[in-house]
Amino acid sequence: MPTPTLRTDRLSLTPYREADEDDFVALFQDERVACWMGDGVVPSEDADRALFRRIFSKVYATDLFDVWAVRKDAELVGHAEIKHTDEAGGHEVVYALAPAHWGHGLGREIATAVLRHGFExxxxxxxxxxxxxxxxxxLGLLDGLGFRRLRDVEEPDGGTTRHLALGRPSLVTAP
Structure with a gap:
């Protein structure tokens, strides 16, 4: 099943378009965002451009999992996905938001929309x-949505990754 479009009061989560590449790369190259994503900041745009192309050639082409461009009005302001990962031991929600949009409740809207899609x-x-x-x-956003801490994983670089989970609620409510 192709990645569906999700809507909140202020956002549209849509499949990426080829024209989104530069905005995607800018989001993932922003050190304030990338430091919290996957392996952190990558040294060049080339890796993020390759990642963007894999969304089309691998993820969308094989319906591997759902991944979205997050738009406010027509502007790409974030990224979201829900996918099965062995590291998490199930389906994991992933989201990123451009720093200019932090602190306005948009992260909660993204997470709520993706969670609703996952459960419903x-x-x-x-x-x-x-x-x-x-x-x-x-962590505060996820705590507010009801996620509970399962364990902490000490990383080889000395950091700690917190593993959280949320069970199926009777209803995921909008913010």
């Missing part, structure tokens, strides 16, 4: 999140 459309019983233990904003 995909039929998941549980959704996981893995978050750098220093990322107080994301």
């Amino acid at each position: 459309t995909l039929g998941l019983e549980q959704v996981h999140a893995t978050v750098d233990a220093r990322n107080e904003a994301s």
